[in-house]
Amino acid sequence: MSARRPIPGLGAAPSTDLPVLLPFDRGKGRTPDIYLATRWLASLPPWTPLLILAVMLAWPLVAHAQGRYAYSDAFDALFRWMPFLVFEGFFFNILISFLAxxxxxxxxxxxxxxxxxxxxxxxxxxxxxxxxxxxxxxxVLLFIVLLAFPFEIVIGGVIIPIPDWMKAVFGLSLPIMANISEVVRGAVQSVPTAQWEASESLAFTRRQTMWQIILPQCFKRMIPPWMNWYAILTMATPLCSLLGVEELITLSRQAMEGEDNHPELLVPFFGFALVIFFMYCYPIARATIWLERKYSVKL
Amino acid sequence: MPDTAWTPDQPIVSLKDVHKSFGELEVLRGVSIDVMKGEVICIIGPSGSGKSTLIRCINGLNDIQSGSITVEGLEVHDPKLDKLALRRKVGMVFQQYNLFPHKTALENIMMAPLKVLKEPKEEVAARARRLLAKVRLDGKEDSYPGELSGGQQQRVAIARSLAMNPDVMLFDEVTAALDPETVKEVLVTIKELAGDGMTCILVTHEMGFAREIADHIYFTDRGVIVEHGPPATFFKEAKDPRTKEFLSQIL
Structure with a gap:
């Protein structure tokens, strides 16, 4: 029947002169995902270190080995330096991350x-x-702190030296401070205002309401983003090597220098750094994403 | 101070020509109500007529632009007002219960007397258990709000307000979020409370309940009190056309 009118959206192009709610533009409206890095890390399979190890071992096949320095020598060197790199280097990264x-x-x-x-x-x-x-x-923050801070302060005649690693701790704590500030603000504001009103009508002061009613409720919600920032911070600690702080990357470079800077050393040493950071941060990232999902379920 | 001047023969809550607006929107346009001690007042009216705003002004959750509100002689919107003193006198129950989700029923009730009034713990605990029994929730002491039904949560909320020993109770559409079966259990609690001589001001949509319990009914529309009277005359002999229309729609 030719008289039948085509149905918009099926038999004809969709159109209407009625006011309609257009679909939300996700590209513009999306808030940046603070879990981006952590989500990526957590999405990696747990056997990623094995993959890195395989790449380390397969490397000489790709980069044609030459000269007298054998690839196995590079691994011998790595094993010799390993306790030093872990206990002097990586543990220092952890210390920096804890303090910051x-x-x-x-x-x-x-x-x-x-x-x-x-x-x-x-x-x-x-x-x-x-x-x-x-x-x-x-x-940039790290360099500003490094350059702007004195190398020692004098309090009442006592000279207190400020080593570079302490400046690095302070420099790294600045972006953490700002991001935790947002975490706290967001968590407090996520508590319904009705909770404020209920406690206000029970004669609680603003301070009492904050500490006894609001913060205990949103404390749990702050844990996943807090862990997220810890994982990001830990992965950022090698930045300190640019300031000469003797953490894992700096010590790896020094160790390679001690082994006459053979190019064969690069992949084993930095691969090892990659594996050890992965092994530390990966469980944190997995736990963060797990908790984030768990707590985001509304009651 | 007028506080000391208040005697029980004067209105316990008194609103005189109260005006309140949110920005451009005028919500209350000259409301005057006097409530005597022990009276039960129901405020009814269509949505958006300013009922909830009115009741929230009484304990200072909303400020007002002009007029005056006094509770036992305390000027509610005096900037120098001792808010603690006011809120000890006035308890409030909300539509959405607003219990503290991280505390058990008993802790919800005990919190304000412990932290605000700094009363001894044993005394508060005993009182809280008595109040839970009063709202027929003995045995639910250790339940969290999330484990209770809406009606049960609302009764905990009533007990929580009562724990401060208020002289006046405000109920802001306390049954509006409940399903029909649980509405009754909350209304019974309020009725018992009124029977004990508590001064109650209720905003409600439960006309049958209002007729049964109220000493005086106020009908508000567009920020003014259109009509008021005791339930016997109010429901039968409403004069104002707006009241008549409203009652014909819901009765």
Missing amino acids: MAIGTVAGAALGLAQISLNPMLRRAAWFITQLFRNSPWL
């Missing part, structure tokens, strides 16, 4: 609470500091 995380968490929590203060000046200042350090490249 501790400082960043304490400062970030204070900054995050300042971001939701009733005092507009304090609130704006905290917002500005947060955005400044959250959006600056970490390496």
Whole structure:
């Protein structure tokens, strides 16, 4: 029947003159995913270190071995240096990450609470500091701290030296502080305002409400993003080698120099660094994503 | 201070020509209500008529633009007001219960007396258990809000407000979020409370309940009180056309 009208969207192009809600533009509206790096790391299979090992072993087949220095010699060198690299190098990375995380968490929590203060000046200042350090490249912050800080401070006639690694800790704690500040602000604001009203009508002060009602409720929600930032921070600690801090990467380079800088050393030594970082950060990343999924389920 | 001047023969809650607006939107346009001690007041009216705003102004959750609200002589919107003193006198129950999800039923009830009034723990615990029994929830002491039904949560919320020993209770559409079977258990609790002589101000859509329990009914529309009276006359002899229309739609 030719008289039948075509159905828009089926027999004809979809069109309407009615006001309709257009689909949400996901490209524009999406908030940046803070779990991006961690999600990627967690998505890797657990046997990734074996793959790295396979690449390390297969390397001489690809890069045609030449000269008298054999590839097995490079592995011998690696095994000789391994305890030193782990206990002097990698453990120092862990120490840096612990300290930077501790400082960043304490400062970030204070900054995050300042971001939701009733005092507009304090609130704006905290917002500005947060955005400044959250959006600056970490390496730039590290260099600024390294160059701007004195190598020693004098308090009451006592000279307290500030070694470079301490400056590195401080430099790394700045972006952590800013990101934890956002974590705290977001978590507090995710608690329904009705909770504030309920406790207000029960005569709780604002401070009591915050510490006894709101923060205990959102504490759990802060754990996955906090772990996320710890994993990111740990993976960023090799940046300190650019400041000459004697962590894993710096010591690996020194060890290779000690072995006469044979090019065959590069893949085993840096491959080892890759494996050891993976083995430390991978469980954290997996746990982070697991917790994030678990807590994101609304009751 | 007028606080000391208040005597039980004066209105316990008194609103005089209260105006309230959210930006451009005028929500309350000159509301005056007097509530005597022990009275039960129901405020009814269509959605958006300012009922909830009105009741929230009474304990200072919303501020007002002009007029005055006093509770036992305390000027609610005096900037120098001791909010603690006001909120000890006025308890409030919300539509969405708003229990603290990280605390058990008993802890929810005990929290404010312990932390705000700094009362001894044994005393508070005994009172909290008594209140739970009063709202017929003995045995649910250690349940978290998420483990309770809506009606049960709302009764815990009532007990939580009562734990502060208030003189006036505000109920803001407390049964609106409940399913029909559980509405009754909450209404029974409120009725018992009113029977004990508690001054109650309720915003409600339960007309049958309002007729049964209220000493006085106020009908609000577009920010003003259109009509008021005791339930016997209010429901039968409403004069204002707006009231008549509203009642004809829901009764």
